[in-house]
Amino acid sequence: MDTALQIDDLRDDFIARMGVVAANDGMPRMSGQVFAMLVFEGEEVAFGDLAKGLSVSRATISTSIRLLEERGLIRRINKAGDRQDYFKLADDAYAAMTRCAIAATRRSKSEIDATIDKLPDEATAVRDRLQAFAGFYEAISTALEDATLRVSQPKHDTAQSLRPADTEIEQ
């Protein structure tokens, strides 16, 4: 019991920290906290439990989840005989995060390229400088692509993988 309480405190602390990390990454804090809760729990978590566990409204959970789903970081699961939606980390959650980072880097680069394309031919010095800048984003992009190969899959909860699979209907 003592350990269980300690674990709960650690979980809440972890969730709070990941909220800050997410905010530093330009993500909504709550999205980071939902993700953190799913990482910590390992097994599927019900929509309502997310709201309760994070002490926020269901509306906030709804929008946080939409963002995480759009990015392919989490999966929604329907259980037969249960009207609530459940969520768990996507099997390739970390690879998906990397893909998102790559996409963001490419968008940044293309903003530079847009200006390069419009430069008059004689503006060679400016073009060189902007291309060096774009090259930076290109280098980051390439590095992240290499990282995709090294990123491992999230660990599933052991108990979870022993359950019968036919009670879940993944969407």
Added chain:
Amino acid sequence: MDTALQIDDLRDDFIARMGVVAANDGMPRMSGQVFAMLVFEGEEVAFGDLAKGLSVSRATISTSIRLLEERGLIRRINKAGDRQDYFKLADDAYAAMTRCAIAATRRSKSEIDATIDKLPDEATAVRDRLQAFAGFYEAISTALEDATLRVSQPKHDTAQSLRPADTEIEQ
């Protein structure tokens, strides 16, 4: 003259775009715009010209510059006989950006590690999951370190490199 006007429009458009890019990266928009102006101009730009060119107060320039200086992205230059401060991109500006990204990734990882260290021994499943999460940041960190080798130096303005160097006192 027609070309000169067009270039000015392109510059303003570029600066506006880079402000948005910076904001997406979790940086203040103005820091991105100051950086963009220095990239575009290539040569040193006076403090006052930054404020005028970006249509913001000198206070804003001051704080934007502090951030960029702290990160090692720009250099402050004192010219003999001129009381204004001048700024240009650091020689290793893009490498510095990469280093900042690495540092941010490491900070994120250490937030996870802080929880891992406090976990009781028997929480093996949770530990495995958090370590997989931390491994993601580790992979990104490693990839960015590789990128450092590939990131090139910003191009200097050609005219600039022909000027006598003894009129500048870099700090």
Added chain:
DNA sequence: CAGTGTGTTCAGATATATCTGAACGCTCTT
């Protein structure tokens, strides 16, 4: 078919980061 529980949406409230204007200290000039 009314009632309950579910997730979504959206206008408005809230919190947060960002920018400004004024005051300040400093240096150089005269």
Added chain:
DNA sequence: AAGAGCGTTCAGATATATCTGAACACACTG
């Protein structure tokens, strides 16, 4: 030594992103 110009700081204004509560549509239950 007074004045002008410079960059910095900070309280307050502003803008923006984020969260909430209420209304809604839908599905299942009794």
